[in-house]
Amino acid sequence: xxxxxxxxxxxxxxxxxxxxxxxxxxxxxxxxxxxxxxxxxxxxxxxxxxxxxxxxxxxxxxxxxxxxxxxxxxxxxxxxxxxxxxxxxxxxxxxxxxxxxxxxxxxxxxxxxxxxxxxxxxx
Amino acid sequence: xxxxxxxxxxxxxxxxxxxxxxxxxxxxxxxxxxxxxxxxxxxxxxxxxxxxxxxxxxxxxxxxxxxxxxxxxxxxxxxxxxxxxxxxxxxxxxxxxxxxxxxxxxxxx
Numbered sequence: 001x002x003x004x005x006x007x008x009x010x011x012x013x014x015x016x017x018x019x020x021x022x023x024x025x026x027x028x029x030x031x032x033x034x035x036x037x038x039x040x041x042x043x044x045x046x047x048x049x050x051x052x053x054x055x056x057x058x059x060x061x062x063x064x065x066x067x068x069x070x071x072x073x074x075x076x077x078x079x080x081x082x083x084x085x086x087x088x089x090x091x092x093x094x095x096x097x098x099x100x101x102x103x104x105x106x107x108x109x110x111x112x113x114x115x116x117x118x119x120x121x122x123x
Numbered sequence: 124x125x126x127x128x129x130x131x132x133x134x135x136x137x138x139x140x141x142x143x144x145x146x147x148x149x150x151x152x153x154x155x156x157x158x159x160x161x162x163x164x165x166x167x168x169x170x171x172x173x174x175x176x177x178x179x180x181x182x183x184x185x186x187x188x189x190x191x192x193x194x195x196x197x198x199x200x201x202x203x204x205x206x207x208x209x210x211x212x213x214x215x216x217x218x219x220x221x222x223x224x225x226x227x228x229x230x231x232x
Contacts, residue, residue, distance in 0.1 A: 035221070044210065044223055044224070044225045044226045045159075045167065045210055045212075045223040045226075046223065047212075047221040047222065047223065050219060059218040059219060059220075061220065061221075062124065062220070095166065100169075100172070106155050106214055106215065106216075106217065107172070107214070108214035108219040108221055109157035109169060109172050109212060109214055110157075110159075110167075110169060111169055111178075113166035113167065114166075115166070116166065
């Protein structure tokens with residue numbers, strides 16, 4: 001069965017960086033785009049960007065340009081999301097999310113989610 | 124950026140009644156819209172894609188409609204397990220610049 005298992009909760013100080021991992025199993029890692037979505041406490045969903053695990057190509061939401069880096073290690077089927085220059089507004093649950101299988105056309109929506117990683121930014 | 128606006132923010136409905144949720148896009152997105160359901164402490168679950176196609180395993184109580192800028196999610200007869208927050212999400216761009224609506228909470232009346 002498809003599983004996305006993320007790294008554990010983090011507490012960071014303002015100005016620091018955080019790197020969250022997402023290890024996939026149960027499917028061909030390089031066959032599906034991986035997105036990152038965050039949700040601040042009591043708030044809605046916010047898309048951060050995606051990575052093509054096959055090519056390593058990325059596309060980031062404009063809001064996070066220059067501050068987020070998404071990478072992957074295909075040898076261990078793991079995607080990473082690193083966010084820098086953290087502020088208290090970045091306190092949220094960060095989730096990796098698998099894109100549905102898509103061969104052509106526009107089909108950028110999600111079928112499997114990681115369990116989420118709580119990142120708390122506090123001095 | 125395409126802005127997605129959901130209404131109402133909260134919908135109070137009695138079990139067995141119909142619920143109608145709205146989602147509006149700031150510009151036309153054709154039918155490139157998905158709906159998700161999120162229960163407390165859980166990850167969202169895909170309900171609808173392509174504005175009107177139910178995802179695998181989703182009850183026929185859920186139906187989606189609309190195109191361009193106006194979309195609706197209808198839950199025909201609310202069951203206890205349907206009380207949750209619902210989000211719409213557009214995916215009209217290449218490369219993807221995805222955006223979600225702010226959510227509608229469906230609560231028990």
